[in-house]
Amino acid sequence: AGSCRILIVSQATVDGVAVCVRDLVQGAVDSGYAVTVACPSTGDLAGWIREQGADWERLEMRRSPHPGDILAVRRIRQLAQASDLVHLHSSKAGAAGRLALASLGRSRPPSVFTPHGWSWLVGGWLAPAYRLIEWIMIPVTTAVVTVSDEERAVGQVVLGSRAARIEVIQNGVDLSRFRPLGPVASRPEQPFVVCVGRLCHQRGPDVAVAALALMRTPDVRLRLVGEGKDRAAIENQVSALGLTGRVELVGLRPDPAPDLRAADVVMIPSRYDGMALILLEAMACGAAVVATRVAGSSALEGAGQLVPVEDTKALAKAVDALLADPDQSRSLGLAARKRAVENYSLQRSVNGTIGLWRRLGACPPSDRPSP
DSSP states (O other): OOOOEEEEEESOOSHHHHHHHHHHHHHHHHTTOEEEEEEOSSSSHHHHHHHTTOEEEEOOOOSSOOTTHHHHHHHHHHHHHTOSEEEEESHHHHHHHHHHHHHTGGGOOOEEEEOSSOGGGGOSTTHHHHHHHHHHHGGGSSEEEESSHHHHHHHHHHHGGGGGGEEEOOOOBOTTTSSSSSOOOOOOSSOEEEEESOSSTTTOHHHHHHHHHHOOSTTOEEEEEBOOTTHHHHHHHHHHTTOTTTEEEEEOOSOOHHHHHHOSEEEEOOSSOSOOHHHHHHHHTTOOEEEEOOTTGGGGTTSSEEEOTTOHHHHHHHHHHHHTOHHHHHHHHHHHHHHHHHHOBHHHHHHHHHHHHHHTTOOOGGGSOOO
């Protein structure tokens, strides 16, 4: 038998979704699959894919609806016809990919869709349309994967009985790369808080800055690690709140682990999520974490502090409390590392996805009985 061909489509090429795709591709190539990833040329993902020994197909897509999406649908359709299984990652790839698969009718290959956070959570005037589109499109793929139980529960509310096809495969973290021991980034002498994530509405960097302004810990410093379209707005906010000199925007880092190790407290102020990789990475580094209660954050329950979404007062108070109590911070960090090791290994997550592919009939040659 020839190789088993997997097509992975992703609109995201940086941050969490791109890291999930990269790790999955490595696991798939190691398992004997022939993998092609179709994604935009910007960001990190195309380079990572080629390093893993997989094929890369250029597929330009933007996050928001765009006339070029028609070309993307056509290209995915061509690639899907030559594949044994198609796996779509993130909402935009899910929309374009499912249109392409639907157009193939009964001849379409088995397929999986992982939203990494439901499209309608973006909010705004398009949210009702996104809910309707998701409800219409969900039967097109053979399986839908959410990365946490809470993300599935959010889907069930909107999708009703159609949510029966949702499976949960939790995100995982590379425990050898993200661990308490290792290189530590430079840091100020003052109490030090780190927040890692794209500078965008979802990740809530503005919430982190607003919380800093309310903190009572003298001279506390905040480092924002990440890049994004909201950078100028954040810089304006910092200056308007009189925090210049106390907030550092260091841009994107290829490896956030040294910053996570350097922090007295890691703050994760997301407005919505599926299961944030940065949460698992901070836990695996043994950090004291304060996060908002969004889908996937239950991973931290009892091993860190959880506060309501956009509650800057509660966020400030929780961070102040940990900065004032290093022993409590240390014990929470140890508990978080233990939890990551026991429940959220990368191997378990990748094995879960490859196990699903096999159940859908996409088995690598090494799995197949010889004739």
